[in-house]
Amino acid sequence: MAITPQQVVFILISVLTLGCGLMVVLSRNLFHSALWLVGSFFGVAALYGLLEAEFLAVAQILIYIGAIATLIVFATMLTRGMMLGRMKMSNFQSGVSAVVAVLLLGLLVMVLLQVNWPTEAVPVPGDTIAMIGNAFVSAYVIPFEVVSLLLLVALVGAIMIARER
Structure with missing residues (x-):
């Protein structure tokens, strides 16, 4: 191969x-x-x-x-x-955390090897970006506007914190 x-x-x-x-x-x-x-x-x-x-x-x-x-x-x-x-970057927990990380990696590998993965790709529509854009301005217009207001508040707050007095 x-x-x-x-x-x-x-x-x-x-x-x-x-x-x-x-x-x-x-x-x-x-x-x-x-x-x-x-x-x-x-x-x-x-x-x-x-x-x-x-x-x-x-x-x-x-x-x-x-x-x-x-x-x-x-x-x-x-x-x-x-x-x-x-700063001192190591302490008594370093060894324990390394052992736990290796055990979790082993568990992850075991789980991934037992999954029955699909052999064929799922068809995806070609205009997904347009579909996302339409969803933002139709079905999800309220959450989209709330997020934009939150970003505006965060931007104004950052300007207020950063400006010199």
Whole structure:
């Protein structure tokens, strides 16, 4: 069985995503962890693109990289004490947590190997983005407006906190 170019790209993106995720956990500097998290988010967006879910890939980049990762970086930069001081990163719980993590990984692998996975892809309508847009302005117009008001309040609150007095 020959490996297709798409499988090679999938393996490379998966290794990048998992490597960045591992560095998020292992990095001793909080700012560096936030930057590794951005790399991991890019990897997930690339996997969405590889699955031909363009909307999810763009949403991943805009929401997680554009908003959440930027928020984490700014929060890290505003708490300078955590960036400058070196904290002790290990304690007596490190060994216990490693054992629990390995046991949970084993349980996850066992469960995933016992699942009867479908062999054929489920057909997806071609205009899913248009369907999402229509749902936002018809059936879900009230929740959409509530979320927009919450975002506006958060933006005004951030401006009030950030402005100089």
